[in-house]
Amino acid sequence: MTGSDASPSFRLAYVPGVTPTKWVRIWHERLPDVPLTLVAVSADEAPGMLRSGDADAGFVRSPIDRTDLSAIPLYTETTVVVVPKDHAVAAVDEVTAEDLADDIVLHPLDDTLEWEQLPGLPAIERPASTADAVELVAAGVGVLVVPQSLARLHHRKDLTYRPVSDAPVSRVALSWPEDATTDLVEQFIGIVRGRTVNSTRGRPAQEQPKGKRPGADEARRKTSGKKTSGGKTSGGKTSGGKTSGGKTAAGKSSAGKSSGGGTAGKAAGNAAGKRPRSGSAGPKGRQGKPRRSS
Numbered sequence: 024m025t026g027s028d029a030s031p032s033f034r035l036a037y038v039p040g041v042t043p044t045k046w047v048r049i050w051h052e053r054l055p056d057v058p059l060t061l062v063a064v065s066a067d068e069a070p071g072m073l074r075s076g077d078a079d080a081g082f083v084r085s086p087i088d089r090t091d092l093s094a095i096p097l098y099t100e101t102t103v104v105v106v107p108k109d110h111a112v113a114a115v116d117e118v119t120a121e122d123l124a125d126d127i128v129l130h131p132l133d134d135t136l137e138w139e140q141l142p143g144l145p146a147i148e149r150p151a152s153t154a155d156a157v158e159l160v161a162a163g164v165g166v167l168v169v170p171q172s173l174a175r176l177h178h179r180k181d182l183t184y185r186p187v188s189d190a191p192v193s194r195v196a197l198s199w200p201e202d203a204t205t206d207l208v209e210q211f212i213g214i215v216r217g218r219t220v221n222s223t224r225g226r227p228a229q230e231q232p233k234g235k236r237p238g239a240d241e242a243r244r245k246t247s248g249k250k251t252s253g254g255k256t257s258g259g260k261t262s263g264g265k266t267s268g269g270k271t272a273a274g275k276s277s278a279g280k281s282s283g284g285g286t287a288g289k290a291a292g293n294a295a296g297k298r299p300r301s302g303s304a305g306p307k308g309r310q311g312k313p314r315r316s317s
Contacts, residue, residue: 032057033059036062036082037061040176042172047061094196097194102192103171105157107161107181124144128145128166129160131149131152132149197215
């Protein structure tokens with residue numbers, strides 16, 4: 024990556040119909056010290072603004088020349104036809120380009136759709152902008168085919184719109200100069216793509232503290248757990264060996280002088296010595312030949 028995080032602000036261009044509100048809000052939450060400036064621009068002028076450095080990134084409409092611009096496709100819009108509310112098209116849910124064959128279809132100079140062949144009848148002249156074309160539709164001059172977001176942007180109470188199933192579509196992309204992929208650009212890409220605040224992609228990796236290796240603490244805990252629960256301490260000599268079943272528990276220490284004198288000690292010792300144990304015959308000298316009954 025090139026550039027510097029020391030930029031005083033992040034300049035974001037956007038074309039008509041795009042609403043960057045959600046992404047701008049997330050930006051302010053994550054980078055409150057870096058102001059974001061929105062720059063409205065026409066679809067035709069957006070690529071030039073990015074190349075000149077007047078914007079760090081921008082929401083543009085495809086197709087764009089990727090010779091020196093990077094782009095990430097975001098979404099595809101539905102194409103609609105804008106008509107007066109009393110038009111025949113308003114009575115149906117969807118139309119085709121052929122259904123507009125008898126209508127004058129306005130084709131503004133800032134049209135973002137790539138037509139192989141324009142539907143309907145041509146107008147005497149092309150409107151200068153989509154906004155001007157919408158005014159002509161309201162005046163009953165013709166109809167207008169545009170991306171749905173533009174129909175919403177120029178909404179009027181006396182107009183409505185319906186999807187055109189076989190019309191070209193408009194795609195919106197996030198674009199930026201290829202040689203100016205700064206850390207701030209990477210941050211905004213992450214926001215648009217839905218990365219979480221803890222994502223390390225696009226940010227320098229944090230260094231590990233010296234003297235510690237990744238996973239060392241976990242390995243140490245595992246080793247300690249094995250010794251405590253399954254090793255010699257709980258399952259070996261201490262619990263099941265000489266300490267609890269041998270001399271210490273049943274011999275001299277617990278059954279001898281320390282536990283109440285000779286008679287009681289011998290009784291306890293004899294009782295413990297006769298207790299059956301796997302692999303053990305009790306204290307030495309206690310087991311002999313069985314006595315014959317007289």
